[in-house]
Amino acid sequence: MRFFNDPKEILEQTTLVDRFVSYVQIDTTSNEKSEACPSTEEQWVLARKLVEELQALGLEGAAVDDNCYVTGSLPASHTDATTVVGLIAHLDTSPAAPGKNVRPVFHEKYDGSTVVLKDGVTIAPDDNPTLLECIGDTLITSDGTTLLGADDKAGVAEIMTVLSYYKDHPQLAHPAIKVGFTPDEEIGRGSDKFPIDTFGADVAFTLDGTHPGEINIETFNADSAFVTFTGVSTHPGTAKGKLVNAMRYLATFIDRLPAEVSPECTEDREGFIHPVDLDGTASKCRCHLILRDFDEDKLAALGKTVAAIARDIETEEPRVKVQVEIKRSYPNMYQFLKEKPEILEKLQEAVRQTGLKPQLVPIRGGTDGANLTRKGLPCPNIFTGGMNYHGPTEWISTRAMGLSVCTVLNLMTLYAK
Ligand SMILES: [Zn+2]
Numbered sequence: 061m062r063f064f065n066d067p068k069e070i071l072e073q074t075t076l077v078d079r080f081v082s083y084v085q086i087d088t089t090s091n092e093k094s095e096a097c098p099s100t101e102e103q104w105v106l107a108r109k110l111v112e113e114l115q116a117l118g119l120e121g122a123a124v125d126d127n128c129y130v131t132g133s134l135p136a137s138h139t140d141a142t143t144v145v146g147l148i149a150h151l152d153t154s155p156a157a158p159g160k161n162v163r164p165v166f167h168e169k170y171d172g173s174t175v176v177l178k179d180g181v182t183i184a185p186d187d188n189p190t191l192l193e194c195i196g197d198t199l200i201t202s203d204g205t206t207l208l209g210a211d212d213k214a215g216v217a218e219i220m221t222v223l224s225y226y227k228d229h230p231q232l233a234h235p236a237i238k239v240g241f242t243p244d245e246e247i248g249r250g251s252d253k254f255p256i257d258t259f260g261a262d263v264a265f266t267l268d269g270t271h272p273g274e275i276n277i278e279t280f281n282a283d284s285a286f287v288t289f290t291g292v293s294t295h296p297g298t299a300k301g302k303l304v305n306a307m308r309y310l311a312t313f314i315d316r317l318p319a320e321v322s323p324e325c326t327e328d329r330e331g332f333i334h335p336v337d338l339d340g341t342a343s344k345c346r347c348h349l350i351l352r353d354f355d356e357d358k359l360a361a362l363g364k365t366v367a368a369i370a371r372d373i374e375t376e377e378p379r380v381k382v383q384v385e386i387k388r389s390y391p392n393m394y395q396f397l398k399e400k401p402e403i404l405e406k407l408q409e410a411v412r413q414t415g416l417k418p419q420l421v422p423i424r425g426g427t428d429g430a431n432l433t434r435k436g437l438p439c440p441n442i443f444t445g446g447m448n449y450h451g452p453t454e455w456i457s458t459r460a461m462g463l464s465v466c467t468v469l470n471l472m473t474l475y476a477k
Contacts, residue, residue: 063413064469067462077458080217081164084209089159090152090247098128098243106151117223127253130241138233139476146238146264149215150245154450157207167199177204183453197457208454210446215267218464233476251431266429269443272463273416276441277397279423279430280352281359282389285366290381293343304379305342316369329354333362390426393433410471
């Protein structure tokens with residue numbers, strides 16, 4: 061059985077970095093304002109390129125579907141193991157920062173100093189202690205005017221490199237591998253149209269994490285609350301004693317939300333209530349809040365807090381009608397993954413065989429894997445090496461990318477056993 065722990069070997073024997081650089085130069089920024097799937101036409105460009113590359117690597121059935129989901133399949137080799145393993149990454153980049161005209165900049169033999177980019181953008185070890193683990197590495201950043209797109213093109217490049225490694229080393233044992241590249245993850249739609257029924261994997265892994273060694277089997281439980289205030293409208297000139305302005309009551313509602321239970325005041329395993337969007341008029345208005353907690357009961361309590369504040373306002377002014385609607389966004393995938401401890405055991409072993417200490421970090425957010433896990437495809441998340449996602453200070457060490465490839469190769473070895 062062969063395990064991999066030398067990222068240099070991967071970097072020397074594969075085109076991992078070249079692949080990454082070619083992907084980040086394709087603008088695939090998603091757009092939450094678009095209802096279309098994919099939300100931006102540009103994502104097709106990368107999707108079609110990946111189909112061609114998958115075909116060149118000999119994958120069976122490599123194709124992109126009508127919704128821009130790329131899939132392909134590599135049959136098992138030198139193994140009787142029957143578990144089919146999926147590897148998933150997303151094509152799009154975050155709309156939070158420009159993703160067009162990304163010009164990757166290489167910082168060879170990084171010396172531990174502050175990285176200086178265009179427009180006064182700097183990446184300093186003080187704010188990025190991980191940089192000091194990368195002295196001597198080659199770092200890749202943008203030029204400072206765009207994001208880099210390591211989220212998640214590092215994941216895409218790492219998966220493609222694993223496949224190319226198997227093409228070049230046909231003697232290696234691996235299970236049947238299904239590959240999936242999804243559009244629109246950054247706007248929360250990556251798993252919406254994922255062809256889970258035809259994908260055919262028993263277990264899958266997203267490559268969409270960060271720091272080497274980090275693996276994620278927990279996400280928030282996530283709900284959305286929609287609170288609608290309906291007042292009484294009259295002509296403002298003759299409104300005395302009659303008009304009830306819904307917006308004033310909505311303002312009171314937001315003011316009464318517990319400030320300490322906000323994203324800006326919480327960390328680690330603490331949950332929060334976060335008003336994200338408002339719309340409406342004086343007669344009727346609506347607030348969208350997101351509610352997050354790792355614990356299902358605590359999340360339900362956040363919903364009750366929101367409803368109680370709304371009810372109090374209605375009691376104080378019966379002429380204002382308040383409606384509270386709570387909807388599920390995604391569940392903590394841990395509640396499903398804990399039923400299958402062998403997945404985590406293999407994943408941790410793969411990280412250990414890479415020479416890293418597995419770190420289980422709960423994600424204060426969601427992943428494509430959270431919804432896929434809920435739909436029946438268990439799907440933890442693996443590090444890619446990328447850091448500072450969604451902004452111009454995004455960076456990645458090529459060594460960390462090599463470590464990610466080693467980890468996935470080791471995981472496949474374990475699944476071939
Ligand atoms: Zn991502």
